[in-house]
Amino acid sequence: GAVVSQHPSWVICKSGTSVKIECRSLDFQATTMFWYRQFPKQSLMLMATSNEGSKATYEQGVEKDKFLINHASLTLSTLTVTSAHPEDSSFYICSASRGRAYTDTQYFGPGTRLTVL
Amino acid sequence: AQSVAQPEDQVNVAEGNPLTVKCTYSVSGNPYLFWYVQYPNRGLQFLLKYITGDNLVKGSYGFEAEFNKSQTSFHLKKPSALVSDSALYFCAVRAILTGGGNKLTFGTGTQLKVEL
Numbered sequence: 001g002a003v004v005s006q007h008p009s010w011v012i013c014k015s016g017t018s019v020k021i022e023c024r025s026l027d028f029q030a031t032t033m034f035w036y037r038q039f040p041k042q043s044l045m046l047m048a049t050s051n052e053g054s055k056a057t058y059e060q061g062v063e064k065d066k067f068l069i070n071h072a073s074l075t076l077s078t079l080t081v082t083s084a085h086p087e088d089s090s091f092y093i094c095s096a097s098r099g100r101a102y103t104d105t106q107y108f109g110p111g112t113r114l115t116v117l
Numbered sequence: 118a119q120s121v122a123q124p125e126d127q128v129n130v131a132e133g134n135p136l137t138v139k140c141t142y143s144v145s146g147n148p149y150l151f152w153y154v155q156y157p158n159r160g161l162q163f164l165l166k167y168i169t170g171d172n173l174v175k176g177s178y179g180f181e182a183e184f185n186k187s188q189t190s191f192h193l194k195k196p197s198a199l200v201s202d203s204a205l206y207f208c209a210v211r212a213i214l215t216g217g218g219n220k221l222t223f224g225t226g227t228q229l230k231v232e233l
Contacts, residue, residue: 103149103168106151107163111159
């Protein structure tokens with residue numbers, strides 16, 4: 001149990017276009033979902049936390065108008081990179097947690113490789 | 118603020134030998150500690166976590182970790198390494214008294230290379 005999927009696994013887009021990435025918890029309901037960004041050979045940087053039915057909480061320095069997050073149901077969260085630019089190219093990883101407790105485990109998706117030309 | 122340190126960028130070990138991947142943490146309250154493994158171009162897989170209780174935590178794939186409060190460490194161990202264990206390992210911490218809610222803070226990762 002505790003499987004998280006992401007779609008697409010990789011995407012290439014032109015500069016100025018928008019890209020949507022989906023994160024789904026397949027066998028559990030996720031009260032909270034998280035979006036991370038990972039640069040090559042670096043650790044994960046939390047971008048935002050989303051709770052089902054409420055607005056996402058963004059980390060300092062992350063532009064909320066550029067990285068739109070929607071957590072419409074207990075099994076689906078989406079990240080839309082608007083007006084993408086080459087510097088947005090990165091590996092985006094989502095995670096999901098059953099609850100909001102500090103002891104709850106985050107289960108991670110396989111990641112989405114975004115390349116902006 | 119909470120932080121995690123993984124002092125080794127890479128650990129090399131021969132197959133069949135024991136392995137240790139080091140992790141130390143800094144938090145202002147009780148720590149909740151996690152280990153994850155990442156294979157190339159993949160997301161993170163949960164290995165184990167320490168919440169409370171026994172200091173020795175057993176996890177997936179034969180891995181275990183020992184919580185040491187006095188040394189603020191949570192080293193990952195395995196008695197006998199396999200080539201298939203070669204991957205990037207992340208230690209993470211979450212503390213109940215931080216203002217970050219459920220935010221996990223990750224270490225920089227340690228690349229484990231197991232050779233025949």
